[in-house]
Amino acid sequence: MAAKIYTITSGKGGTGKSIFAVNLAAALAGLAKKTLLIDADLCMADIGLMLGMENSKITLHEVLADEANVADALYDGPNGLRVLPCSISLEGFKKADPSRIKDVISELTPNFEFIIIDTSTGINSATAASIEVCDEVLLVLTPDITSIADGSKMRAFAALLGKEVTGVILNRTMPVHDETYREKLMISLDLKVLEVLPEDVSIPDCIAGKSPVVTKYPYCEVAIAMNKLAALFSGIKMPEPEEGKGQKKQKNKKKRITGAKLPFSQSKK
Template sequence: MAAKIYTITSGKGGTGKSIFAVNLAAALAGLAKKTLLIDADLGMSNIGLMLGLENSKITLHEVLADEANVADALYDGPNGLKVLPCGISLQGFKKADPARLKDVIAEVSPNFEFIIIDTATGINHVTASSIEVCDEVIMVLTPEITSITDGSKMRVFSTMLGKEVTGIVLNRTMPVHDEIYREKLVSSVDMNILEVLPEDVSIPNSIAGKSPVVTKYPYSEISIAMNRLAALLCGIKMPEPEEGKPQKKQKNEKKRVVAAKLPFSQSKK
């Protein structure tokens, strides 16, 4: 068995790559797929914090510095997920050799069905090492022209490294970002939208609770979308919520940020 490896990127920082990587990995694990989540953001890692693994002594830093075995850097996450977190120290960043990531992947790949790699922001050697080892690239972008434009540049970078972008996950959408708005926004970059994730207060709540939203608020709109995408990657058709039993509403489920009207949404009329 060799794992299917997805690397999660963006052009701009802060688009939601890490939170998406955590939740996609947890959703895949929830579908009983053997899944490994790797935090390859060597300089600004966040996944340990998001999953309560921030005190892990042996991390990807030590593995990439050839000071530890990868087996000793794997930790248990939700739904049976395995997590390879990254340290947060600058010394750890300095000693880690990103070129060794391919050896780490070669070692762990036979034990998993999916590997999800969270990357750093921007065009640099750390990001390149994560893209080079993957089968497919998923880009997490926000519905703004700046994010889409930088994402387009990242796509060119991926192509230069021999990896095509499978599609975009459009994150932090609000009611004003209707389908027409979204289509116009991405039409210029000719990339496929895989899934649309709403701005959702359950995300910061789940980060505060150090749990993925798919396990903490499984009935939220964003969790349903994450699970739908995970199922798509597994080739499984998920029943839409209305096909199954009624969904339980979470406390914060309906709290969305209401934004001012944006130009593209007006063109609907």
Template sequence: MTKVYTIASGKGGTGKTMTTVNLGTSLALLGNRTIILDADIGMANLGLVLGLERSKITLHEVLAGKADISQAIYELPTGLKVVPSGISLQGFQNADPDRLQFVMSKLVSGADFILIDAPAGISKDGVIPLAIADEVLLVVNPELSSMADAVKTKVLTEMVGGTVGGIVLNRASAEKTELTSQKIGDIMGVKVLEVVPDDAHVRRAAAFKTPVVIKYPDSPASLAYKRLAAKLTGSKVSLEESSTAKKEGFIDRLARSLFGGI
């Protein structure tokens, strides 16, 4: 049965898109049929971070009724499938977000997991992904403003009949974080599923349009994303096995195939 997660946050800049990309990649590397979809049809960063910004057919065309969803799916060598949104303003204007639920109904038969990268803030475009997911994962930074906005998103999710499945505490560092993840979970009334540390490797990998779990598979952030994927799947694949795979050259070959040996 397909599990649909919407990756959301109250404000922009929390690392929501990077969480979608790296969690999706980690799920795919565990052998799961995984699709990530950019429902942020206005800003559309998902395709940019994966080098798919020049895709001719995107979710924009699908939501405008000009293409079928099958034409907007791009498969990476990891096995991860991506549905990017376009970067043109005209495409955004033509897209009808009300068609998203219909689009999702056509995707579920071909996936074990679907991750929806939701737009930040409270708007019609942002409400639909919250309502159609099985669970919403909130990406929260250890800052009061991020937590306050995430609480609003949690309340909105519940108002539209959705369920918040947990928090991904992102960019956490001992120097900046006075509250523990448990306290943040208590304050927000939601369990913290994983803590992703503030890791410069994420920014370095992004410069190459590469998921950090591919470019730097043993970095602190990569290990956190892999743990989160294992929790969502109930997988018994250990991080030690992942490191062994890297030593055997699997990750290196995959990176060369994906990104030309960068």
């Protein structure tokens, strides 16, 4: 068994990249897939905080500093997920050697079906190592000009490392960012938009409660979309969720707003 490795990245902060990585990994684990989530954001690690592992004594930092074995830095997460967190300490960041990331992941690959790597935002050596070792790169963007522009730079960076961005997750969207907007974005970026996730008030609650949205609020729109994406990656056909049971009937109640402009589009003269 060799794991399929997805590296999750973005060009700027605030896109919800780490939240996406946590929920994708938890959704895959919920499909009975042996899944590992790695926090490779060596300087601004958040996954430990999101999953209640902030006090872990042995983390990826210690492994990269050659002070611990990677097996001792793995922890149990939701849905049977395994997690390799980073320390929230800057001392851990100072002593970690990013060049060892490839060796660590190579050691872990035979033991899992999926490995999800959350990187830091922007261009740095740890992100480069995480991209070089992966099978697919996923960009998490928000529908604003800076996120899309910086995402384009990350795509170019991945290309320099010999990797192509597989697709885009358009996160924190509003009703105006509908299917028409999605099609325009696909054309402008020449990338496939794999999923569109709405701004959701349940996300801050899940972060505070240190639980993924896919386990705490499984019938919310974001959780359903995350599970569909995990099923797609796993080659599993998911049944459509039943209306009711905590899922609001919104399909015919939402007024669709079409013709939204991309934030970087220019009017034709």
